[in-house]
Amino acid sequence: MHNFDFSPLYGSVIGFDRLVNFLEVGQSNGNYPAYNVELVSEHKYCISIVVAGFSSDELDITTHDNMLIVKGIHTRNDSNSNSDSKNYLYQGITDHDFERKFQLAEHIQITGAKLDRGILYIHLTRVLPDILKPKHIEIK
Template identity: 70%
Template sequence: MRNFDFSPLYRSVIGFDRLVHLLEAGQGNGGYPPYNVELVSEHKYCISIVVAGFTDSELEITANDNILTVKGDHRHHQNEKNYLYQGITDHNFECKFQLAEHIQITGANLENGVLYIHLQHVVPETLKARRIEIK
């Protein structure tokens, strides 16, 4: 995984340090399973997680207190195989993602061994910017 230097952001954006620490904390998953976080449009995101060998019934997605958890659990191994070389891992996993406030999960789908989780940033009307008239 790549390491990014977020230090230039500390001096230009107030309050961004908390977000940077959350991003840096999320890099400790050991690299399995590999995933991407994509900005689809201004307020829409997609997390893509490689889950080769898992069926949709072996995957569990939960969201609780701004933490998105994705678990893969092979409930039954058909038979233990004697591999000469095993490059495709199939062990159970758990990934956790810290979500920002007002992020909603709009759906998920499994396609060709990749789990796509769709997210959207929905800002309540009370928090949107409004113009104040000067009298």
């Protein structure tokens, strides 16, 4: 019998905490940039992504077909940001562009995003349509 560890998949699948659909998981993105997925309340989530060195103008958040795509692209206009002209003895701070994808469950909506101290916070909410909400039937 084989044991499979699906825990790495949970980090990129938002809103499937009750029923995880592993067939719809997006591509593996490696470990950059680091991120957390927090269950704030029963229907609210927060994704925190470490984006040190990126300004809000260099970040792009889009959704398409239940896929949340976060991109970071350095503009490299500033002469100080040109790492090719620098001679590093050790370079532990990366300045790579990135694209991180998160598969969203149905009815998950992005409610806001904020960049604070090098961390991008993306707030999500599960909004169930009225037809899927429980209905109270009055007994006469």
